[in-house]
Structure formats: C-alpha cells, structure tokens
Amino acid sequence: MSSLYEEDRNYLRxxxxxxxxxxxEYNYSIALPNSARPGHSEVYRHPLCKDQLFDKIHPSLDTMYKLFENGKTLWPDNDFLGHRKFNNTKSDAFDPFYTWESYAKAAERRTNFGAGLLNVLRNNRFKTDSHNFDQFIVSLFSGNTPEWVITDLACSAYSLGNTALYDTLGPGTAEYILGATESPVVVCSNDKLQQLYELKKNTQLPFLIQVITQKLLTSAEQHYISQFADVGIQLNVFTDVEAVGVANPLPLRTPTPDTLYTISFTSGTTGNPKGVVLHHQQAVAAVTFSLAAIPVEKGTAREYVFLPLAHIFERQVLGLYFSTGSACAFPQSSSPLTLLDDLTVLEPTSFINVPRVFTKFEAALKDKTINSDPGFKQKLASYVIGKRAELVKKGYTGKSHWLFDRLVTNKLRGAIGLSNAKFAVTGSAPISVDTLNFFKAALNIGFAQGYGMTESFSGICISNPYEVDAGSCGPIGITTEARLRDVPEMGYTAQDEGGPRGELLLRGPQMFKEYYKNPEETAKAFDEDGWYRSGDVARFDLKGHVFIIDRVKNFFKLAQGEFVTPERIENKYLSSCPFISQLYVHGDSLQTYLVAIVGVDPIAMVKFLSKNFGISVSNPLAPDPKEIVKLMADTKVRRVLLKTMNQAVAELGLQGFEKIHNVYCDIEPLTLEREVVTPTFKIKRPIAKKFFSETFEKLYSEGSLIRDTKL
Structure with missing residues (x-):
C-alpha cells in the first residue's frame, strides 16, 4: 500500500x-478491465485507485496516535472537547453554553492519564502473577464523554488496545467481553458502578481488578470504595489517576500500524458477540476514506458527537474530526429527548446521525410547515419548500436564495439548531429518498448516505451530499475495492438488467483481518481470495454507485412456493414510509401472504388519525403512546394504514406476494429490553419470531386486510 500524497511533512496543513x-469529479466507481470471474462481477474501485488502493494520506501519518498529534500540532489552541456543565450557572440545569478544552490540553491530559493508568495498575493491591501490564485491554463503559476520548487517546499513545461495553448490552454480554479479553480495568461513568459491582460479585472475572470512574464520587457513592474492595476491585477517580501520571510520568509507547487499536464487539443476531479486531492500519484507512469523501471544514468545524462511541461509526467520525482540528461537543445525555436542546446551543457545522433521528426531525418540520393547519404560513412554507425542491433537482442544493432563506429556510434551520450546518450524513439503516430530498429542500443543506460495517471500520462508501440523484451510498472509497458474488437462489447475478446484483464482497487496507479468538468465524467470513463476505446484497448502477437492496440467507418460503427475503421488503417500506420507524416482516410456510409488526411515529399518527378518521387525541403535541396504540388497534385504522404503506411502495418493484397484508402497530415494538434486536437494531429473527408468535397467530386468524375475503 502507499499514501495518497507523498509530499514532505511541511505540507501536511x-x-x-x-x-x-x-x-x-470523482463521484463514480470504475470496473477494472478483465476482472470478472465466473459467478462474480468485475472488481470496482475509486477512479483514483486504478493501480492501487490507499491506506493513509501521508507516509508519516500511519497511526491514530500520529493523526491526533498532527491535529494537535496544526491547531493546538483550537477547541477540542466540549461539554455542558450541570448545576453550574443555573440550578438543576445545564449551562446554555459549552465549556471547552483545547487540543493541547487534551494531549496533556491524555499523557497524564496513560501514565497514571499504568502506575495505578502496577501498584494495584489485587494484582496477581497472571496479570500482564505491558499488554492488556482497557474497557470503556459509558456514554459519550470527554473522558471517553481521553482514555482512547491514552490507549493509542501507550499502545494499549481497548474495547467498549455498550450501554444497551446486558450483564451476560458484558461478562462475556470482560472474560474473553481478560481486561483488568474498566473506565466508566458513575451510573455504571452498581452494575459493575454486581457483575464482579456474581461472576468469575479474576482479571478485573480496577475500576476508574469518570467523575468525582458523590457522598452517596463513597460506599462503593469499600464495596469494590470486598470483591477484589480497586476504585479510583479519573482525575486522581491523572494526578498519579503527573507525579509519576512515563515515556509514551507509540504504536505501529500493526498495533491493536480496538476490539469492537458486534452483538450478532444469535449467540455471543463477535469481537472485530481492528489495528491502527484499519483505523487510519477509515479516517483516510472519510477525509477523501466528507467535506468537513478544516480547523473551524464544530461537531456534535452524539452516536455512541461504543459503536465503530462514531469512532471513524471522531478520527475525522481530530484530524481536521474540529471542535467535538458531547451530549448532556444519550437520550434523543435532549438532542434538540444541545443542537440549538452548539449549532454544529454538519450533522451526522441515524435515519430514525432524521425521520423524527422530518415529521416535526412537516408538522410546522407543509402539514400544518391551513392558512397563510402553511401556504408560504409549502410554496418555498416546493420551489426549493425544484432547485434541488437542478443541482442548486446549498446555494442561498435571499427571499426563501429569509421567509422560511433560516427559521427552520434555527428551530433545530442547524443554522450553521452545511450538510448532514446518515448511515446504518435505510432512509427514504423523500426524506433526503425534503431536508435538502426545507433546510437547503446537503445530505449524504453512507455504508459500512464494524468489519470495515464503518464507512467505505458515501454519496455526494449535493448530488441530484439521491438514494445511493455513493461510489467505493479510496481504501477499499468491491465486487459482487452471484446469489442465484435469490435471483441476483452479475448479469442482471439495470446493473450487476449480488452479495457485496470487500477487500483492502480498511478491512479487518480476524475475529477475536474465533478462527472458525474468521474462516467463514472470507473467501479463498481474501474477500470479506458482507452478507449484504448490493447493486451497482452505471456510475458505479452502491445500492444496498437485501440480505443473503434471510429468506423463507410461503405456502404457494414463493421465496421471500424479509430484509429487502422491510427496507422498501422503511425507506418509503417516514411515518413508520420500525418494521418486522413475517411469513409462514402454511400461509400465502405476509404480516408485520410495525413501529409507528406517534406524532405522524396524530395527523394520520385526524386526516383519515377525524379522530383527535388528548394531547396532539405530546401524544400518549398508550392512546395511540389503542386507536391503531382498530381494524379500520390498520386497513387504511396498510393501504397507505402499500401505495408508498407501489412503484418499487415488489411482487404481490411481497406486499404486507396485516399489521400489528405499536410505538416501539422492537426493543433491546425484549432482546428482539441487537444494539444496532438488527432484528434477531429467531428470537423475534418466538416473542411475537401469539401476535402473528392473531394476525393470520384475522386474515388479510387488503383482500375481500378472509384467507
């Protein structure tokens, strides 16, 4: 591999x-000549990568440690880590501003904490001869905080790997991860102390001897010091560990590209999670891809770090931010309920989030504009957004219009804290093209959609935020190559009309090499030529843009003998129906049609019920979930909802047997607490099938809602 540019380090800025x-001008992929193989498409690459893939932007920037050091050197006094203090200037409230630490200060804290961590562990009274404090895994267990990032930077500076315990994972999985990695230390938020205490007390985790809490212990938390000691754990506070590092400095142990960066455990749909081993090479390649594809401002950006750092998507984004001197603001909580408040205080220069957040924003914006009560404001908003939609189709997204901006656009942007945002990015799940285009028209911002996975250190392709034809995940990036494998049993081949289709295979410096201590799963993940089998079915269009259309293996047969792939159907409905937030499609081999569990947006349902049935709810602005669910249980209501859903997908190529015939509606039926989805909200189909078995029986007993006769 080689770097994209070979200039001297003086030219890094x-x-x-x-x-x-x-x-x-590089918004396309190329197919390498003569690269097709039997059962496979040609190999697709970025147009700059005809002869080679890239894994870094400069020879000297080959680890995450060096990328951060470079960012600190170029922008030492820039704001880096920001948070809103609680009970500071206002009683029982968060400050109406962010308090910041500079890049230089964060680097100082990183070094102090890294040295302190090593000293504290080496002098831990519970250590045994089995502990190796030269090489070990640091575990993090908290929401997004400055201390999370400082810990991560310290791990890089001292060549320590780390892993994360998700907030949403149960104690069983946390026990598995801590046991598998033999991690001796957990850096956690204070609210995780009780959970960690019970975990150590009730399980066999002999290697876990140290917990470091990110904030000072309150008077009500002091008892944990003795409680943890009783179960063989030393408890320290983050700032105290930093102080130990100041008093006992240690030289940095800087990493190489082959040094372990992180083990990211993916909660699979069955069994224990798989640990994706990611080295600095993959991490740097991921940042290189991001720099090449995402137009983040350099040295002036202010960004909101909302998506969990426990997931690899936000780790990639964070690397992009600190490589460009960006200010990184952290949420007051991990709840979407406080998201809007943070955004209006910060006013970020871009906004990266998942589809379910954007669809909620879309519903709220539409309620204030095109779907508001008839009147002058509604007509004005509809006119401006409609005209802007026409400009979007002509490629004028992001360009100012003095009248439209003043009358509508600037007010909408300000209402959700995006006055300074140039573009938005989404990924991890399908999103409606209508949603993408609505945001472009209503807010006059670019909107990009990306694709990636934990095994690729997140994104490997992303669309241009300002391109006219929204809906794809863009071309393959500069760090990865791709090809498609025929899946004839599902009807996908490289010779398909409209572009090759098949299982997406990936290879390159951004791809992982193994699952942690799991050679069997590692062997299954790659073919004989080293291509990673993604399990996703993709299509390439004439420009070499990637469209994710299905999943391999997730299919079943209906009574009439037709094979159905539920994820493909779910994606079609979810990307076309912004009024639903969740969907689980089910079929029975003894039945001829599909039924589904539908998660509806309560605000959207208020409008739906009023428009179609004249039904008013008790509190339209904050509807009671139980009231909405009760109203949506009515057969007549579900029939109209189903008709609306099927009309939305009418032009998307679904066959008659792929249409949903009956539904059960709830606000959020697919929850982690029910264990029917993973932390990244992939459906655990065997478990979900069992959980909703009685519901499915009732739906089939009731019969089809879109046929004249009961089947």
Missing part, C-alpha cells in the same frame, strides 16, 4: 486543508 475531499 496544505494537504489536509486544501486537497481533501478529493473532488466531485
């Missing part, structure tokens, strides 16, 4: 600020 992203 120019490289990062002037030469990235690589340019809109």
């Amino acid at each position: 120019e490289i990062i600020t002037k030469r990235f992203p690589v340019g809109e």
Whole structure:
C-alpha cells in the first residue's frame, strides 16, 4: 500500500486543508478491465485507485496516535472537547453554553492519564502473577464523554488496545467481553458502578481488578470504595489517576500500524458477540476514506458527537474530526429527548446521525410547515419548500436564495439548531429518498448516505451530499475495492438488467483481518481470495454507485412456493414510509401472504388519525403512546394504514406476494429490553419470531386486510 500524497511533512496543513475531499469529479466507481470471474462481477474501485488502493494520506501519518498529534500540532489552541456543565450557572440545569478544552490540553491530559493508568495498575493491591501490564485491554463503559476520548487517546499513545461495553448490552454480554479479553480495568461513568459491582460479585472475572470512574464520587457513592474492595476491585477517580501520571510520568509507547487499536464487539443476531479486531492500519484507512469523501471544514468545524462511541461509526467520525482540528461537543445525555436542546446551543457545522433521528426531525418540520393547519404560513412554507425542491433537482442544493432563506429556510434551520450546518450524513439503516430530498429542500443543506460495517471500520462508501440523484451510498472509497458474488437462489447475478446484483464482497487496507479468538468465524467470513463476505446484497448502477437492496440467507418460503427475503421488503417500506420507524416482516410456510409488526411515529399518527378518521387525541403535541396504540388497534385504522404503506411502495418493484397484508402497530415494538434486536437494531429473527408468535397467530386468524375475503 502507499499514501495518497507523498509530499514532505511541511505540507501536511496544505494537504489536509486544501486537497481533501478529493473532488466531485470523482463521484463514480470504475470496473477494472478483465476482472470478472465466473459467478462474480468485475472488481470496482475509486477512479483514483486504478493501480492501487490507499491506506493513509501521508507516509508519516500511519497511526491514530500520529493523526491526533498532527491535529494537535496544526491547531493546538483550537477547541477540542466540549461539554455542558450541570448545576453550574443555573440550578438543576445545564449551562446554555459549552465549556471547552483545547487540543493541547487534551494531549496533556491524555499523557497524564496513560501514565497514571499504568502506575495505578502496577501498584494495584489485587494484582496477581497472571496479570500482564505491558499488554492488556482497557474497557470503556459509558456514554459519550470527554473522558471517553481521553482514555482512547491514552490507549493509542501507550499502545494499549481497548474495547467498549455498550450501554444497551446486558450483564451476560458484558461478562462475556470482560472474560474473553481478560481486561483488568474498566473506565466508566458513575451510573455504571452498581452494575459493575454486581457483575464482579456474581461472576468469575479474576482479571478485573480496577475500576476508574469518570467523575468525582458523590457522598452517596463513597460506599462503593469499600464495596469494590470486598470483591477484589480497586476504585479510583479519573482525575486522581491523572494526578498519579503527573507525579509519576512515563515515556509514551507509540504504536505501529500493526498495533491493536480496538476490539469492537458486534452483538450478532444469535449467540455471543463477535469481537472485530481492528489495528491502527484499519483505523487510519477509515479516517483516510472519510477525509477523501466528507467535506468537513478544516480547523473551524464544530461537531456534535452524539452516536455512541461504543459503536465503530462514531469512532471513524471522531478520527475525522481530530484530524481536521474540529471542535467535538458531547451530549448532556444519550437520550434523543435532549438532542434538540444541545443542537440549538452548539449549532454544529454538519450533522451526522441515524435515519430514525432524521425521520423524527422530518415529521416535526412537516408538522410546522407543509402539514400544518391551513392558512397563510402553511401556504408560504409549502410554496418555498416546493420551489426549493425544484432547485434541488437542478443541482442548486446549498446555494442561498435571499427571499426563501429569509421567509422560511433560516427559521427552520434555527428551530433545530442547524443554522450553521452545511450538510448532514446518515448511515446504518435505510432512509427514504423523500426524506433526503425534503431536508435538502426545507433546510437547503446537503445530505449524504453512507455504508459500512464494524468489519470495515464503518464507512467505505458515501454519496455526494449535493448530488441530484439521491438514494445511493455513493461510489467505493479510496481504501477499499468491491465486487459482487452471484446469489442465484435469490435471483441476483452479475448479469442482471439495470446493473450487476449480488452479495457485496470487500477487500483492502480498511478491512479487518480476524475475529477475536474465533478462527472458525474468521474462516467463514472470507473467501479463498481474501474477500470479506458482507452478507449484504448490493447493486451497482452505471456510475458505479452502491445500492444496498437485501440480505443473503434471510429468506423463507410461503405456502404457494414463493421465496421471500424479509430484509429487502422491510427496507422498501422503511425507506418509503417516514411515518413508520420500525418494521418486522413475517411469513409462514402454511400461509400465502405476509404480516408485520410495525413501529409507528406517534406524532405522524396524530395527523394520520385526524386526516383519515377525524379522530383527535388528548394531547396532539405530546401524544400518549398508550392512546395511540389503542386507536391503531382498530381494524379500520390498520386497513387504511396498510393501504397507505402499500401505495408508498407501489412503484418499487415488489411482487404481490411481497406486499404486507396485516399489521400489528405499536410505538416501539422492537426493543433491546425484549432482546428482539441487537444494539444496532438488527432484528434477531429467531428470537423475534418466538416473542411475537401469539401476535402473528392473531394476525393470520384475522386474515388479510387488503383482500375481500378472509384467507
């Protein structure tokens, strides 16, 4: 592999600020000549990668440690880590502003904490001869905080790998991860102390001897010091560990590209999670891809770090931010309920989030504009958004219009804290093209959609935020190559009309090499030529843009003999029906049609019930979930909802047997507490089938709602 640019290190500022992203003229993929193989498509690459893939932007920037050091050197006094203090300037409230630490200060704290961590562990009174404090895994267990990032930076600076315990994972999985990694230390938020205490007390975790809490212990938390000691754990506070590092400094142990960066455990749909082993090489390649594809401002960006750092998506984004001197603001909580408040205080320069957040924003914006009560404001908003939609189709997204901006657009942007945002990015799940285009028209911002997975250190392709034809995940990036494998049993081949279709195979410096201590799963993940089997079915269009359309293996047969792939159907409905937030499609081999569990948006249902049935709810602005669910249980209501859903997908190529015939509606039926989805909200189909078995029986007993006769 080689770097994208070979200039001397003195030109690093120019490289990062002037030469990235690589340019809109490269918004396509190329198919390498003579690269097709039997049962496989040609190999697709970025147009700059005809002869080679890239894994870094400069020879000297080959680890995450060096990327951060470079960002600190170029922008030492820039704001880096920001948070809103609680009970500071206002009683029982968060400050109406962010308090910041500079890049230079964060680097100082990183070094102090890293040295302190090693000293504290080496002098831990519960250590045994089995502990190795030269090489070990640091575990993190908290929401997004400055201390999370400082811990991560310290791990890089001292060549320590780390892993994360998700907030949403149960104690069984946390026990598995801590046991498998033999991690001696957990850095956690204070609210995780009780859970960790019970975990150590009730399980066999002999290697866990240290917990470091991110904030000072309150008077009500002091008892944990003795309680943890009783179960063989030393409890320290983060700032005290930093102080130990100041008093006992240790030289940095800087990593190489082959040094372990993180083990990211993916909660699979069955069994224990798989630990994706990611080295600095993959992490740097992921940041290189991001720099080449995402137009983040250099040295002036203010960004909101909301998605969990426990997931690899936000780790990639964070690397992009600190490589460009961006200010990174952290949420007051992990709840979406406080998201809007943070955004209006911060006013970020871009906004990266998952589809379910954007669809909620879309519903709220539409309620204030095109779907509001008839009148002058509604007509004005509809006119401006409609005209802007026409401009979007002509490629004018992001360009100012003095009248439209003043009358509508600026007010909408300000209402959700995006006054300064140039573009938005989404990924991890399908999103409606209508949603993408609505945001472009209503807010006059670019909107990109990306694709990736934990095994690729998140994104490997992303669409141009300002392109006219929304809906794809863009071309393959500069760090990865792709090809498609025929899946004839599902009807997908490289010779399909409209572009090759098949299982997406990936290879390159951004791809992982193994699952942690799991050679069997590692062997299954790759073919004989080293291509990673993603399990996703993709299509390439004429521009080499990637469309994710299905999943391999998730299919079943209906009574008439037709094979059905539920994820493909779910994606079609979810991407076309912004009024639903969750969907689980089910079929029975003794039945001829499909039924589904539908998660509805309560605000959208208020409008739906009023428009179609004249039904008013008791509190339209904050509807009672139980009231909505009760109203949505009515057969007549569900029939109209189903008709609306099927009309939305009418032009998307679904066969008659792929249409949903009956539904059960709830606000959020697919929850982690029910264990029917993973923390990244992939459906655990065998478990979900069992959980909703009685519901499915009732739906089939009731019969089809879109046929004249009961089947």
